[in-house]
Amino acid sequence: MNQRVIDLFDRYTHGEMDRRKFLEKLTLLAGSSAAALALLPVLENNYAKADLLPEGDPRIKTETVAVQGINVYLAKPSSGEKWPAVLVIHENRGLNPHIKDVTRRLAAEGFLAAGADFLSTAGGTPADEDKAREMIGALDKAATEAAARNVVAALRARPDSNGKVGAVGFCWGGGLVNRLAVTDPTLDAAIAYYGMQPDAKDVAGIKAPLLLHYAGLDERINAGIAAYEAALKAAGKTYELNVYDGVNHAFNNDTNAARYDKAAADLAWSRSVAFLHKTLG
Incomplete structure (x- = not known):
């Protein structure tokens, strides 16, 4: 195209x-x-293609819980008692079928995965994606960051958690993961897919190791890479930064035929799963 x-x-x-x-x-x-x-x-997006790992797969169990006003779609392995926890943060379309599928896929990899709907306080993610984007744009930044920290704390305190919590986010969610790493010193790992970078002056507050995925053709987001990496290096932070050449923003979204890139998505996913096992296991 x-x-x-x-x-x-x-x-x-x-x-x-x-x-x-x-x-x-x-x-x-x-x-x-x-x-x-x-x-x-x-x-x-075509959400008919959002079931790489469908609801009801025998490897996992799912439920929806509430954490201080935020609805959270939980998925965990069907066997075992305690797992590392991962907060999954959606794109600017809310908690849609694709992000729920990502959450289930993480559960199948051995994690207590939690897809949080940050539009819960506005009535929840609507089917209309234009409306969802408008609702995302109207969210209060500080309140949203506080809600993310609340979910992290709730995951850490759950009896089926091993006490370690990471976060992975996509697009808008990648930006929120970067800010969460700045504002939550308890976070044990952070993965941002093509997410907006935090202010360089705030990078010193990051404690969690970072895994950063960027799309080579994503000029809008990539404009902030140099300053972010320079700040991370200056502050001595632990991070891994990958740029996937020749692919577009949202390359991980397999429900979007125009932008999805299987090779890049599979490589980024394998790196993400290995990173989470290393940092949270």
């Missing part, structure tokens, strides 16, 4: 324009309204 089309979609999904303006620009790029409409199913 034309990279200009993917870049336009990325700008739209991150709030630079409304749907009407996006469709106008897409029509110009595609050459006609019919061609633009034909591109939409490829650009937008």
